[in-house]
Amino acid sequence: MPSAPRGKKAQKYYVKQQREEIYDYDSRPDSITSLLIENGPGTLIITITLSIIYIITMILSENIFITDIEVVYPFVHLNENILEGEVWRLITSIFIHGSIFHLGGNLLFLLIFGWRFEELAGTKMFFLAFFLTGLGGNLATLSIELIGTFPNPSLGASGAIQGLLGASVAKMYFDHKYGRGGLAALSIMVIFFIFTIGAQTNFLAHFGGLITGVIFSYILHKRNK
Numbered sequence: 001m002p003s004a005p006r007g008k009k010a011q012k013y014y015v016k017q018q019r020e021e022i023y024d025y026d027s028r029p030d031s032i033t034s035l036l037i038e039n040g041p042g043t044l045i046i047t048i049t050l051s052i053i054y055i056i057t058m059i060l061s062e063n064i065f066i067t068d069i070e071v072v073y074p075f076v077h078l079n080e081n082i083l084e085g086e087v088w089r090l091i092t093s094i095f096i097h098g099s100i101f102h103l104g105g106n107l108l109f110l111l112i113f114g115w116r117f118e119e120l121a122g123t124k125m126f127f128l129a130f131f132l133t134g135l136g137g138n139l140a141t142l143s144i145e146l147i148g149t150f151p152n153p154s155l156g157a158s159g160a161i162q163g164l165l166g167a168s169v170a171k172m173y174f175d176h177k178y179g180r181g182g183l184a185a186l187s188i189m190v191i192f193f194i195f196t197i198g199a200q201t202n203f204l205a206h207f208g209g210l211i212t213g214v215i216f217s218y219i220l221h222k223r224n225k
Contacts, residue, residue, distance in 0.1 A: 133163020
């Protein structure tokens with residue numbers, strides 16, 4: 001067993017050791033915000049954006065808990081209006097939420113799924129996946145007009161978040177990293193479905209977002225292969 005250093009060597013050794021310990025301590029993120037800034041800046045930006053938009057609609061609605069539909073009417077998803085040319089609703093509706101509980105639930109799952117996908121694919125791919133899966137969910141909602149009608153306004157980032165979940169699980173599968181993380185993601189997906197069950201839930205947007213996310217990761221995998 002080697003003996004401990006003595007004299008000046010010991011002093012230099014322990015000073016060096018202390019510096020390394022201080023560096024290691026300072027380099028450790030001390031909050032979820034620090035972790036997001038370092039590993040998930042895209043997730044943080046979307047989280048802040050959704051929160052700011054809700055605060056604006058809350059002020060205009062003069063209600064903390066519920067969004068006044070008249071305030072956000074020009075921006076929500078309405079099939080009839082989109083087919084008449086108001087195509088911006090396919091994107092703007094992703095950023096509008098009906099209540100503080102609607103927003104809170106979506107932000108919770110965004111932090112889980114979005115952060116994971118951003119770690120796997122990078123920030124640029126995260127942003128692209130968020131917008132494409134959100135759009136995919138809204139296009140799925142629009143497609144119902146081919147067989148019937150969907151008169152109710154649809155809003156929220158649930159389709160995009162479901163898409164990020166699908167993209168994350170698919171990427172882990174394609175990259176052969178489908179272990180405990182993949183099983184955990186599937187478990188959370190079930191929880192997400194249960195959490196969002198309700199009369200006002202747009203399951204078409206969820207399904208469309210999920211499928212778009214899986215396709216997105218497949219294309220990403222083929223491109224990088």
